[in-house]
Amino acid sequence: xxxxxxxxxxxxxxxxxxxxxxxxxxxxxxxxxxxxxxxxxxxxxxxxxxxxxxxxxxxxxxxxxxxxxxxxxxxxxxxxxxxxxxxxxxxxxxxxxxxxxxxxxxxxxxxxxxxxxxx
Amino acid sequence: xxxxxxxxxxxxxxxxxxxxxxxxxxxxxxxxxxxxxxxxxxxxxxxxxxxxxxxxxxxxxxxxxxxxxxxxxxxxxxxxxxxxxxxxxxxxxxxxxxxxxxxxxxxxxxxxxxxxxxxxxxxxxxxxxxxxxxxxxxxxxxxxxxxxxxxxxxxxxxxxxxxxxxxxxxxxxxxxxxxxxxxxxxxxxxxxxxxxxxxxxxxxxxxxxxxxxxxxxxxxxxxxxxxxxxxxxxxx
Numbered sequence: 017x018x019x020x021x022x023x024x025x026x027x028x029x030x031x032x033x034x035x036x037x038x039x040x041x042x043x044x045x046x047x048x049x050x051x052x053x054x055x056x057x058x059x060x061x062x063x064x065x066x067x068x069x070x071x072x073x074x075x076x077x078x079x080x081x082x083x084x085x086x087x088x089x090x091x092x093x094x095x096x097x098x099x100x101x102x103x104x105x106x107x108x109x110x111x112x113x114x115x116x117x118x119x120x121x122x123x124x125x126x127x128x129x130x131x132x133x134x135x
Numbered sequence: 136x137x138x139x140x141x142x143x144x145x146x147x148x149x150x151x152x153x154x155x156x157x158x159x160x161x162x163x164x165x166x167x168x169x170x171x172x173x174x175x176x177x178x179x180x181x182x183x184x185x186x187x188x189x190x191x192x193x194x195x196x197x198x199x200x201x202x203x204x205x206x207x208x209x210x211x212x213x214x215x216x217x218x219x220x221x222x223x224x225x226x227x228x229x230x231x232x233x234x235x236x237x238x239x240x241x242x243x244x245x246x247x248x249x250x251x252x253x254x255x256x257x258x259x260x261x262x263x264x265x266x267x268x269x270x271x272x273x274x275x276x277x278x279x280x281x282x283x284x285x286x287x288x289x290x291x292x293x294x295x296x297x298x299x300x301x302x303x304x305x306x307x308x309x310x311x312x313x314x315x316x317x318x319x320x321x322x323x324x325x326x327x328x329x330x331x332x333x334x335x336x337x338x339x340x341x342x343x344x345x346x347x348x349x350x351x352x353x354x355x356x357x358x359x360x361x362x363x364x365x366x367x368x369x370x371x
Contacts, residue, residue, distance in 0.1 A: 034370050104370065111210050111319050115218045118184075122204045122222055 017076035019086065026090045034097050047098060054091070152179040153230040154250050154305075157219030159212045160203075161186040163237040164195050166350060170239050171199035177243055180229070182222060184215040192237075213323025217316040224312040232311050236302040238350060245343040249305045252341055259310040259336035262296060262328070263303035267342035280361050284325070291368070292329040296340060300324040303343055310336050321360060322367035 061068045061080070068080030077083045156174050160167060160183045167183065174181045183201045185193035187209035197203045204222055206215065216234060223229045231253060233246050241263075249261040265271035266285075273281065281300065288299040300321070306314075313334050318326045331338065 100370065107319060108317060110208075111214045114206050114208060114210055115214065115221065118204050118206050118218055119222055119225075122202075 019075045019077050019083070022075060023086060023090065027093065030090075030093050030097050034101065050091070050094065057087075150175075150177060150179050151250065152228070154178060154233055155180040155182060155223045155226065155229045155231070156233045156235050156246075157216070157223060158183045158196075158201070158235050158237050159186060159215035159219065160184060160188060160192050160196060160237045161209065161212070161215070162188045162190045162192055164188070164190040164192045166239045167192050167237050168195045168199045170235075170237060171196055171201045173243055174235070175200050177247065178233075180223075182219055183237070184219045184222075186210060186212070186215040211319035211323075212321060213316050213326070214319040216323060216327070217314070220306075220311050220314055220316075224308050229308050232306045232308060234302060234304045234306070239348065240346045241303045242344055242346065245303060245341070246305070249303070249341045249343075252339060253305050253307065256339060257337070258339050259307040259334070260331050260338035261305040262298070262338065262340050263301045263343035264296065264298035264340045265301060265343060265345045266297045267340060270342075270344040271347070273345075273347065284361065284364070287365070287368075288325045288328055291325060292332045294328055294332045294338070296328065298340070299328065301343070301345070306331070307336075310334050318367055320363065320367060322364045325364070325368060 061084075065080070068083060070080075072078065072080045072083035075083070077086070156178050158167075158170070158181070171181055171183065181201045183193070183196040183203045185196065185203055185205045187206050193203050193205055204218060206218065219234075220232065223232050231250060233250065235241055235246065245263060249263065252258070253261050265273070266281075281298070284299040285296060289295055302324075304327075310331060314327060314330050316323045316326055316330070
């Protein structure tokens with residue numbers, strides 16, 4: 017069935033995506049494209065409810081509702097993975113900031129110690 | 136400056152001022168004082184990087200005479216190590232950096248021996264290894280985990296080490312200045328080997344003994360932690 021192939025490929029792509037070093041901008045662009053597609057599909061399925069079922073049948077799923085569920089699972093996975101990466105990058109920034117602070121403080125302490133004790 | 140260190144490690148030789156000790160410190164108030172005391176008998180410069188301890192470790196280390204650098208929040212052992220490396224490589228008088236664990240499982244004689252080897256053989260990096268002889272006796276589970284870590288490290292770094300995640304290392308400052316650890320948590324132990332390997336500078340392993348006290352056993356890395364290390368290495 018088509019849906020199985022689509023879902024498995026989708027999950028694998030998300031998994032691979034996680035282990036790649038990220039180009040930050042392309043990351044952001046993908047997130048936004050994803051969101052735009054989501055809006056279009058949502059509006060489409062509200063105006064033409066049968067459309068979803070038609071697409072579902074096309075890929076071998078019985079009802080549009082089921083297709084919606086599959087889509088939801090996949091998008092949740094994408095959300096989790098992109099959020100995880102964002103967190104990793106934020107942690108790195110925090111570390112760098114905290115380190116600069118610690119080193120700056122150490123430099124000041126070293127300078128004052130040197131003044132107190134000329135040796 | 137004496138060219139070769141004394142052969143007897145406990146002889147009252149002059150304290151080493153070329154080698155700087157860096158100790159990532161996180162909540163080890165009960166043991167850090169003694170570790171710093173003993174290190175200061177042999178070394179002039181002992182730097183503790185306090186990684187946001189909440190048990191007063193920083194004050195204990197400072198009272199014992201260590202130079203204490205403080206992280207404002209807890210970041211992880213890898214982050215603390217990198218802060219220490221950045222701090223010492225700015226010091227023009229520093230020639231070697233010794234990374235040392237705060238929990239007292241390393242022997243100062245081993246650090247001494249590694250420094251002597253680094254000077255006599257003119258190598259930039261010395262990795263401590265507990266598996267070069269059979270003095271250290273880890274439990275079988277710890278041994279399996281460590282050996283797996285060694286395998287993963289050798290796979291990803293291209294070096295052929297017998298031990299990984301051993302906190303005792305000697306790094307010459309020219310090699311240390313090329314290190315930029317991104318792994319804040321335990322995965323830094325693999326990352327540091329990777330980055331040191333990329334410097335192409337000469338390295339050696341040196342047999343060390345790890346003192347598995349009840350205290351250090353209680354704090355040891357768990358099986359679940361090795362899962363974290365693997366994920367940290369994979370997801371960048």
